[in-house]
Amino acid sequence: MRSNTIRTHRAVTTLAALLAGALALSACSGGDGKKDSGGGSTGSGSGVSLPKLNGVNLEVAAVWTGTEQANFKKVLAEFEKRTGAKVTFVPAQDPIINFLGSKIAGGQPPDVAMLPQPGAIKQAVDKKWAKPLGPDALKELSKNYSQGWQDIGKVDGKQYGVYYKAANKSLIWYNAKAFENAGAKEPKTWKELLTTAQAVYDSGVTPFSVGGADGWTLTDWFENVYLSQAGPEKYDQLAQHKIKWTDPSVKQALTTLAQVWGKKDYVAGGADGALQTEFPASVTQTFTGGDQPKAAMVYEGDFAQVNIGDTKAKVGTDAKVFPFPAVGSAAPVVSGGDAAVILKDSKGAQALATFLASPDAATIQAKLGGYLSPNKSVPVSAYPNPVQQKIAKALIASGDDFRFDMSDQAPQAFGGTPGKGEWKDLQDFLKNPKDVAGAQTKLEKDAAAAYGNGG
Known part of the structure; x- marks a missing residue:
């Protein structure tokens, strides 16, 4: 049995159109990128009902680091405040399933783990590590999440x-000053993206920053x-x-x-440089150096805002964004996403x-920036800048109409x-893109071995 996933067959153009409009509007509105100073509590006497847990110690494992980890700890602090429990964040390594396996073998599993893949959830269930959610969690899920999520x-x-x-x-994401100096425009198609890249290159700035040291960024490009x-x-x-990965459609995408x-x-x-550049650095080098950064554009998700926040660039003015261009008929x-298990x-x-x-929990982290929740009950106003607000609004408006990584x-x-x-x-293909x-x-050899009899 393969890992659970969304298998909708509706077109994905709805969200793409929403995002295109949203990002065009937000680019004009110039969000200041400031963090909301009220990103702490939604009020200990309101919201979801939680039991008293005085004297209870819990551990939560996740691969999150830096600002992302610090912001999540503020969410855990609110849980502690409301319940009296003590929660310890356990830094995990990729792949988290292997990390959890060693903890479980040592008789010290964390109480909850944040798993970044549906495939990892499936593995945790198959290994009899994961426990089903109880009625209270199910009630919150049914109230706050679309069926797809x-x-x-x-x-x-x-x-x-x-x-x-x-x-x-x-x-x-792109460096607005570098684009302005190059006379470059936000592209809507792959062909226009290549034209934009050439304009940026002609202005003396390298077009793209690629965090190739983290292989997952390359899978996202491909997808x-x-x-x-x-x-x-x-x-x-x-x-x-x-x-199979030997299918002509894969050849076309790699080409x-x-x-x-x-x-x-x-x-x-x-x-060589890209393969030594980790994701955070791929973002920060795009938004440092004024109008002469190491690169003018960097591809990745909304969470890149956390790393942009480590520079002096402001989201919506210095750092702008456009939807991944349409390669075929639709963008x-x-x-x-990451799931608590x-x-x-x-x-x-x-x-x-x-x-x-x-x-309650998601609103705390939404206020801190660099985070997006599939929880439809989180107010859009909780997000700290117009770019993030419109991305969040578009995600919720899409319902189940998307494809998962x-x-x-x-x-x-x-x-x-x-x-x-x-x-x-x-990563090997990035090193030698001629060898399609x-x-x-x-890819096919490795996929066949991993999926095996039913994957």
Whole structure:
């Protein structure tokens, strides 16, 4: 049985259109990018009902670091304030399933883990680590989440995951001054993106920053090109390994990607430099150096705002954004997310899952920026700038009309392990974008091994 995922066959153009309009408006409105000083409590006497847990100690494991981790700890602090429990954040390493396996083998599993892939939820259930959500958490989920976001947290029809965090992975951020100096315009199609890149290059600035040291960024590049070019049905088939990576549609997508990755002067530091650049640095180097940054554009999701916040650039004025351009007939909309999964079934763990399924928890982190929630009960006004507000509004308006990150749907061995599988194969392709056939052969070999008998 393959990992649970959204299998809708409706067009994904609705959200793409909403995002295009939203981002065009927000680029004009010039959000100041300031953090909301009120990002703490939604009021300990209001909102979701939680039990008293004085004397209870809980552990939550996640791979989050830096600002993202610090902001999540503020959410946990509010849970502590309301319940009397003490919650410890446990930093995990990728792949988190392997990290959890070592903790469980040592008899010290965390109470709750934030799992970034539906495939990882499926593995946790198969290994009998994950515990089903209780009635209170289910009640919050049904009240606050669309059916699609509930479904990707299910395995064999039973609810295990609360998608606390979402991501819109179909965005390209750009240095507004670099674009202005180049006379470059926001592109709507892949062809226009290449024209824009050339204009930026001619102005003396490298067009793209690529965080190739983190293989997941490369899978996201591929997924956007593939979804737009091959279409939703093919996307679903490849995500389930119902078609092979040697399929002509994959060849077409890789050939398209090579139009950017294969031009060394288009990528900051060339392929070698990109492969040594981790995701956070790929963002910050785009927005430091004034109008002479190391690159003018960086592709990644809405969460890049956390890293932009580490520079002096302001979202909406210095740092602007446009939807990933249409490669085929429609612009792609790829979403991702992180789900809270209970590993130790207790009153405290169930209460924490319930809290994370509530708008109370998500509103705290929304106010702090660099975060997007699939919880439809979170007020749009909680997000700290017009760019983020309109991205959030568009996500909720889309309902179930999106595609979930393909590599996150795959078995972890293929789609979620540093130095292996799809991550490694696309890093090798970035190094040698001329070898399309070789990349396809490696991808198919690794996918077949990971999916095995039913994946």
